[in-house]
Amino acid sequence: MAIAVEAVEKRYVARGRETVALSPIDLRIEAGEFVAFVGPSGCGKSTLLNMVAGILPATAGRILHDGRVVDRINTHVGYMTQQDSVLPWRTVFENVELPLRFRGLGSAERQQKVGEMLSRVGLSGFEAAYPIELSGGMRKRVALAQLLVYEPGTLLMDEPFGALDAQLKLLMQKQLLDIWAAGQQTVVFVTHDLAEAVTLAQRVVVFSGRPGRIKAIDEIDIPYPRDPFRVRFLPAFEAAYARLWDQLAPEIAKGEAV
Amino acid sequence: MAQNIDEAAAIGSGGAVRSAAVAEWDAAQAGRRRMVLLGRILVGVLFLGFWEYASGRLIDPLFVSSPSAVGMRLWRWTVTGSLWTHLSVTLYATAFGFVIGAAIGFALGLLFGRNQTVADIFDPYITALYSIPKIALAPLFIIWFGIGIESKIAVSASIVFFVVFLNTYAGVRDVNPIYIHATRIMGGGGGEVLRHVIIPSASSWVITGLKVSVPYALVGTVIGEFMSANRGIGFIISQATGLFDTTSVFAGLFVLGLVGALINVALRHTEAWLLRWKG
Numbered sequence: 001m002a003i004a005v006e007a008v009e010k011r012y013v014a015r016g017r018e019t020v021a022l023s024p025i026d027l028r029i030e031a032g033e034f035v036a037f038v039g040p041s042g043c044g045k046s047t048l049l050n051m052v053a054g055i056l057p058a059t060a061g062r063i064l065h066d067g068r069v070v071d072r073i074n075t076h077v078g079y080m081t082q083q084d085s086v087l088p089w090r091t092v093f094e095n096v097e098l099p100l101r102f103r104g105l106g107s108a109e110r111q112q113k114v115g116e117m118l119s120r121v122g123l124s125g126f127e128a129a130y131p132i133e134l135s136g137g138m139r140k141r142v143a144l145a146q147l148l149v150y151e152p153g154t155l156l157m158d159e160p161f162g163a164l165d166a167q168l169k170l171l172m173q174k175q176l177l178d179i180w181a182a183g184q185q186t187v188v189f190v191t192h193d194l195a196e197a198v199t200l201a202q203r204v205v206v207f208s209g210r211p212g213r214i215k216a217i218d219e220i221d222i223p224y225p226r227d228p229f230r231v232r233f234l235p236a237f238e239a240a241y242a243r244l245w246d247q248l249a250p251e252i253a254k255g256e257a258v
Numbered sequence: 259m260a261q262n263i264d265e266a267a268a269i270g271s272g273g274a275v276r277s278a279a280v281a282e283w284d285a286a287q288a289g290r291r292r293m294v295l296l297g298r299i300l301v302g303v304l305f306l307g308f309w310e311y312a313s314g315r316l317i318d319p320l321f322v323s324s325p326s327a328v329g330m331r332l333w334r335w336t337v338t339g340s341l342w343t344h345l346s347v348t349l350y351a352t353a354f355g356f357v358i359g360a361a362i363g364f365a366l367g368l369l370f371g372r373n374q375t376v377a378d379i380f381d382p383y384i385t386a387l388y389s390i391p392k393i394a395l396a397p398l399f400i401i402w403f404g405i406g407i408e409s410k411i412a413v414s415a416s417i418v419f420f421v422v423f424l425n426t427y428a429g430v431r432d433v434n435p436i437y438i439h440a441t442r443i444m445g446g447g448g449g450e451v452l453r454h455v456i457i458p459s460a461s462s463w464v465i466t467g468l469k470v471s472v473p474y475a476l477v478g479t480v481i482g483e484f485m486s487a488n489r490g491i492g493f494i495i496s497q498a499t500g501l502f503d504t505t506s507v508f509a510g511l512f513v514l515g516l517v518g519a520l521i522n523v524a525l526r527h528t529e530a531w532l533l534r535w536k537g
Binding site: 079083085 | 436442534536
């Protein structure tokens with residue numbers, strides 16, 4: 001088992017009031033599994049992801065990752081968000097190289113690994129470019145290369161393709177599925193886009209509106225390799241989407257009514 | 259294929275073929291640049307010409323001297339070497355004051371920016387010190403450090419310190435936490451986050467602070483020289499004022515203006531290079 005969430009709860013105190021972001025939840029994610037979290041905004045899905053990453057402490061309960069209790073920044077995962085986390089003052093090469101530097105790899109080895117990774121995400125020839133010179137999709141691929149170059153066993157992704165246009169999003173989903181097929185990492189993928197969740201994941205976890213809790217978990221019965229461009233026309237996709245939508249729709253309506 | 263073309267255009271290496279429209283646009287830009295340059299020269303010549311004409315005809319030269327007299331004075335100072343003697347003292351004090359003030363300001367700005375409690379404790383004292391016009395400190399520095407170069411360095415440093423400190427502090431507070439989290443998850447420790455994230459991210463603030471404070475360093479030095487000195491451009495101006503020697507006053511002002519302008523050009527180029535990632 002890669003990730004175990006045991007009675008984890010998150011409460012915030014702000015302006016003298018306590019808000020429950022996540023009521024106690026339990027969840028198990030197997031090694032090599034691709035799991036998606038969906039739910040309305042403010043349902044705590046990103047909060048849970050950030051707690052697995054060790055960015056936020058849990059108010060109660062505990063999270064185990066690969067058998068270790070997560071009680072500080074978790075350096076055994078790769079983390080990618082909607083916001084660009086690629087450092088704008090470093091070139092493409094210098095960005096992808098950074099995690100290898102932190103791990104004390106020599107210059108020759110860094111050069112070789114970064115070169116391989118950049119060619120894998122289709123960015124060979126852009127080593128010396130600064131992020132501002134790249135398109136949004138290319139910056140995402142830099143982030144992906146940076147994430148994969150140190151070979152973490154678990155990838156935590158928080159709406160990583162949220163800001164991209166529809167076609168580019170499909171292209172990136174395809175790339176992610178290829179990477180997962182080759183590396184068999186554990187992937188936790190947060191999204192508000194139900195179609196994206198069904199396209200990618202083996203299991204979809206539906207969160208309810210505030211206070212967040214797990215409302216439903218559904219297996220997506222579509223064999224891999226999946227083609228993000230065509231998978232949506234399969235009957236199994238439609239069925240899964242309809243089932244999940246029935247769970248999700250009332251939660252979204254609840255949020256809108258507030 | 260289509261994607262490749264887009265990507266080449268995105269990094270500005272878009273093909274070797276220059277279309278007619280590009281050539282035309284370039285020509286229009288070059289034409290405008292020539293116009294601006296010509297206009298600048300014209301304004302300068304007209305101004306100096308009018309000054310030369312007015313001096314002695316419309317206004318008593320005792321008050322405004324004249325461009326030719328100022329030019330002669332500058333030439334004589336250059337030939338006798340006294341220009342360099344005084345200018346070097348002023349530049350030396352400016353540079354030293356700048357380096358000392360900037361180094362302390364940067365270090366404390368980092369410390370306070372990363373430590374909210376320390377910042378909160380010292381906040382009222384910093385605000386109070388900041389509110390004192392630094393010029394008012396000059397007499398105190400002359401008592402402490404004498405009329406030599408040390409007191410001028412102290413005045414410069416005290417002005418530069420606050421500008422750089424406040425900018426560094428603001429820059430460190432402004433760092434996007436996503437960069438810090440991502441870097442720490444990638445395996446970066448505290449020192450590495452400081453070096454690879456905090457300092458580069460704050461650099462545009464820090465550089466703005468440094469850029470603004472260089473002219474202030476010059477101001478601090480010259481003010482120190484006005485008050486009490488036996489060398490430096492500020493000393494020349496203040497001494498000439500006492501003798502009603504407006505020609506020397508204008509010559510001194512011209513030197514300060516020229517030095518200030520040269521420093522600004524150098525700073526602009528340095529900034530553009532350091533912040534080249536901002537595109």
